[in-house]
Amino acid sequence: MMNVSVIGTGYVGLTTGISLAFLGHRVTCVDIDERKIDGLKAGLMPIYEPGLEDLLNSSEERIRFTTSYEAAVSEAEVLIFAVGTPANEDGSPNLTYLFGAADDVISHLIGKETPTVLVNKSTVPVGTADTIADKIKAFGLEDRVSIASNPEFLRQGRAVADTLYPERVVVGGGDAAVQTLRRMYEVLVEQRFEAPSFAPRPEGVEAVPFMSVDLRSAELAKYAANAFLAMKISFINEIANVCDAVGADVRRVADIIGTDARIGKSFLHAGIGYGGSCFPKDTRALHHIADTNGYDFKLLAAVIEVNGAQKFKLIEKARESLGSLQGKRIAVLGLTFKPGTDDIREAPSLPIIEELVREGAEVRVHDPIALEKSRPQLPVGVQACVSVQEALLGAEAALLVTEWPEYAGIGAEQLKAWMDRPLWIDGRNAFADQYGQELEYRGVGIRGGASRQPAHVHP
Numbered sequence: 172m173m174n175v176s177v178i179g180t181g182y183v184g185l186t187t188g189i190s191l192a193f194l195g196h197r198v199t200c201v202d203i204d205e206r207k208i209d210g211l212k213a214g215l216m217p218i219y220e221p222g223l224e225d226l227l228n229s230s231e232e233r234i235r236f237t238t239s240y241e242a243a244v245s246e247a248e249v250l251i252f253a254v255g256t257p258a259n260e261d262g263s264p265n266l267t268y269l270f271g272a273a274d275d276v277i278s279h280l281i282g283k284e285t286p287t288v289l290v291n292k293s294t295v296p297v298g299t300a301d302t303i304a305d306k307i308k309a310f311g312l313e314d315r316v317s318i319a320s321n322p323e324f325l326r327q328g329r330a331v332a333d334t335l336y337p338e339r340v341v342v343g344g345g346d347a348a349v350q351t352l353r354r355m356y357e358v359l360v361e362q363r364f365e366a367p368s369f370a371p372r373p374e375g376v377e378a379v380p381f382m383s384v385d386l387r388s389a390e391l392a393k394y395a396a397n398a399f400l401a402m403k404i405s406f407i408n409e410i411a412n413v414c415d416a417v418g419a420d421v422r423r424v425a426d427i428i429g430t431d432a433r434i435g436k437s438f439l440h441a442g443i444g445y446g447g448s449c450f451p452k453d454t455r456a457l458h459h460i461a462d463t464n465g466y467d468f469k470l471l472a473a474v475i476e477v478n479g480a481q482k483f484k485l486i487e488k489a490r491e492s493l494g495s496l497q498g499k500r501i502a503v504l505g506l507t508f509k510p511g512t513d514d515i516r517e518a519p520s521l522p523i524i525e526e527l528v529r530e531g532a533e534v535r536v537h538d539p540i541a542l543e544k545s546r547p548q549l550p551v552g553v554q555a556c557v558s559v560q561e562a563l564l565g566a567e568a569a570l571l572v573t574e575w576p577e578y579a580g581i582g583a584e585q586l587k588a589w590m591d592r593p594l595w596i597d598g599r600n601a602f603a604d605q606y607g608q609e610l611e612y613r614g615v616g617i618r619g620g621a622s623r624q625p626a627h628v629h630p
């Protein structure tokens with residue numbers, strides 16, 4: 172058991188803190204947002220993350236929430252930064268929160284006798300840990316305080332499982348810091364804990380690779396991972412656009428190329444592109460980092476450009492079917508950047524809605540989780556509907572932006588009864604099996620109606 176503090180209780184910090192408490196550590200979670208901390212003290216989760224509340228309930232006696240740095244710093248052997256690093260106008264990451272937190276922590280470390288490892292989990296430009304090391308040195312604390320980088324690879328909506336069963340734990344830093352973190356992660360790395368019923372251990376997971384590298388490689392690896400995944404998505408979206416042009420089916424193409432283990436099946440789901448708080452910001456950040464270091468990362472620029480345009484394919488398809496959108500009632504289904512989360516940061520829904528409004532459409536939107544949260548960001552005149560029926564009633568097209576499973580359950584007959592024209596434009600190619608034959612269905616890279624034919628594998 173170790174004393175660990177986590178600075179920042181967002182998606183990453185809260186999941187990390189609760190998971191470390193679940194694994195047996197005594198954890199202090201700090202945030203400057205008093206409302207968040209008051210809520211957490213009262214048992215209210217500030218984010219929607221399946222299983223996280225259950226995990227907290229299994230670890231409650233080992234975790235506390237506070238706004239006090241004093242409490243967080245004094246006893247902690249490991250102090251993890253997990254504050255936001257949003258993009259600046261020019262694409263560079265804004266490090267104000269991180270450096271603000273580091274300065275506060277370091278000021279509280281003066282006079283502390285026992286060693287402390289500061290760990291950065293936020294996604295940051297290469298060299299950020301070195302800057303924090305310089306701050307530590309400036310206060311003469313380098314004998315007792317060290318810095319490590321521990322990039323995070325969890326996905327929102329699957330944060331608990333990704334944290335308990337990660338594909339690797341990456342630590343950058345000197346030997347002593349790496350050893351301390353190996354100890355902190357021991358139970359996780361060796362998978363020596365009883366898997367909770369709400370997050371069962373995936374088959375075959377017996378141990379987690381613990382990879383230690385130098386600070387800079389750890390920092391860059393995080394951006395490289397996200398940029399590669401974003402590249403796969405933009406690549407398959409380009410193939411989808413070619414499929415539309417030549418009359419092929421991108422799902423079948425993805426099935427076929429995905430069986431090549433060198434390519435892999437995942438992240439080949441074509442549609443309207445990636446959103447969220449990370450891929451858009453991290454691809455721009457890596458491009459900016461390369462640029463400011465004198466390297467023109469052309470491939471990444473193309474990945475970003477393709478993704479920027481892809482969301483508007485949905486509107487092109489609506490125009491192809493309906494002609495002018497002026498005065499047409501259109502339902503937009505799903506506002507979050509993907510299902511299973513309440514996060515609308517950089518979600519394709521918002522630019523799509525803005526464009527529909529600009530073209531004069533009468534827009535009604537629905538989301539099962541994020542409707543209230545989205546209201547302030549919706550353009551004037553857009554109707555936010557609490558029921559999916561209200562959104563679809565009298566609509567001439569439904570634009571599927573987020574593939575919430577509940578939309579599959581509506582049923583073709585119901586859709587035909589509710590909508591003026593049962594035109595289903597599927598931005599995620601998610602409901603071809605349910606609606607491909609029954610409705611006027613259009614996917615991305617699925618020319619015309621969707622075929623029911625998966626690739627047939629002959630024995």
Ligand SMILES: NC(=O)C1=CN([C@@H]2O[C@H](COP(=O)(O)OP(=O)(O)OC[C@H]3O[C@@H](n4cnc5c(N)ncnc54)[C@H](O)[C@@H]3O)[C@@H](O)[C@H]2O)C=CC1
Nearest residue numbers: 179180181182183202203204254255256268272293294323
């Ligand atoms: N959201 C995700 O799925 C993933 C995020 N990351 C990275 O992790 C970092 C955190 O991301 P999220 O958890 O999504 O951010 P978030 O925006 O959900 O949470 C950040 C939290 O930090 C708090 N905070 C800001 N300044 C603070 C300070 N000085 N002291 C204490 N608390 C402070 C904020 O009040 C907020 O609660 C980012 O760098 C992100 O790129 C990495 C992997 C996955």
Ligand SMILES: O=C(O)[C@H]1O[C@H](OP(=O)(O)OP(=O)(O)OC[C@H]2O[C@@H](n3ccc(=O)[nH]c3=O)[C@H](O)[C@@H]2O)[C@H](O)[C@@H](O)[C@@H]1O
Nearest residue numbers: 323324325326327404438439440444445446447449508509
């Ligand atoms: O750095 C981060 O914050 C995280 O970013 C992503 O996680 P996340 O943004 O939660 O969501 P993903 O499931 O990766 O999806 C991102 C976007 O890509 C889209 N996507 C994903 C896969 C695909 O095949 N096609 C596709 O369009 C999704 O709809 C979504 O909009 C990464 O998957 C995580 O490993 C990483 O830690």
